[in-house]
Amino acid sequence: MSLLPPAIFLMGPTASGKTNAAVYLKQHLPVELISVDSALVFKDMNIGTAKPEPAVLKQAPHFLVDIIPPTSAYSAANFREDALALMHEITARGNIPVLVGGTMLYFKSLVSGLSGLPEADATMRAQIDAEAAAIGWPGMHAKLAQIDPETAARLMPNDMQRIQRALEVYAIAGETMTQLHAKQQAQTLPYRVLKVALIPSDRSVLHTRIAIRFQQMLNDGLVEEVRVLLEKYPTLTMDSTSMRCVGYRQVLEYMQGQYSLEELCDRGIFATRQLAKRQLTWLRGMDDTLALDCLDAQLNTQVMKAVQNFLL
Incomplete structure (x- = not known):
């Protein structure tokens, strides 16, 4: 039996139901949630990032959400340092850290550390x-x-x-x-980790979810959200890290008159599907994952069962 404390990785592509599953765990187990999402770190970016609703965050708080303005940058090294400190605090409180999100580079930085090799010069x-x-x-x-x-x-x-x-x-x-x-x-993660990967049994169903969700983001005021961001943070540009997030770049191009609202929708959906494809590629290359079908109607129960078996 390992003496290392437990930790749960709840990973998956966009629109796979990660947040719902994490909230369900929070309701039933002594866990605390850490967001592993390079877009959710930004304040005032709510619609396009699919940030959990305030009521959800009140019920199931997520660390590393709304921590920096969109004019700042946040690296995998920043994430690793913050996440390790939070995991230590959560464990010290007698709870189990659940790291939930889809930024696979962040998960990799936790598991493998950072090489620290300098950029080419x-x-x-x-x-x-x-x-x-x-x-x-x-x-x-x-x-x-x-x-x-x-x-x-x-x-x-x-x-x-x-x-x-x-x-x-x-x-x-x-x-x-x-x-x-x-x-x-020497940067080995000092936890025994259950890596749960939410993988769709039918990619086309996930694509449909993505299309519906992006259309809903537009209906909910994504374009207006970006307008407000540009007014509040005048130094934001197309090259800002935050504005490179999927959806936001497409809205900026639409606002510059590069294409119609209908094309904005099509491009946003396409970019989100490409993101999901990259996320699934990462997951396939990750060792020791427990794959669960994110389209299963009983997904939350399946995740709960997997976590309980791991903790036995």
Whole structure:
């Protein structure tokens, strides 16, 4: 029996019923909910994010909802730090953290940690390439062997791309790839986790749900919500992280006169379906998941049963 405390991941594509299932768990078990959604972190973005209604959030509070203005950015690293702190607090209260949402990169950051590898730097690469032109890639490999013998041992002397990357990482980070990977491996999640994946048995039914929901968002005033956001936060642009959320980008393009209201609806539905497809691809690649049919009329009961069996 593991001595690690339990945690539940409730994952699935958009419109799969995650919120309802999480609220049902909250009503019946000693759990607390943490949102795993890169759109729900933003204040004043309610309709297009399908944010749970205030009454629902009062009944079943979600951490990490409405925490930053839409002019700010929130990364997977921010999420990991916040979520781990919350999970620790919830466990200390004798409750079980349930992490519910569809931002798969956030789930991955929790399970696998963050590599901490720096972004590519064109200037640094040009310097490395210039040095390689002078002494050759075997010479650069020998240089890497002095800095990071473990990485060099795994690479052939003519493996230009990987040698270049390893030297670039060291030049930028001041640490070797070996050191950074060791840090990542030390970021193991200190919980025993039940990963529940809500997967549709019929993708076309999920597509219909998505279409109905996006049309309802428009009926509920999504375009007006974006107008108000632009007035309240004048620095918002198409490039703002918040405005890259599915639905909001399409509304901005519509407001710029790029297409009609009918086309806005079609494009919003298409973009949401593409999001669902990416989410399902992530889920298929995730290890140790318990897949439940999100179209099952008894979904909430099925999720509850799975959690109870896990906690036995």
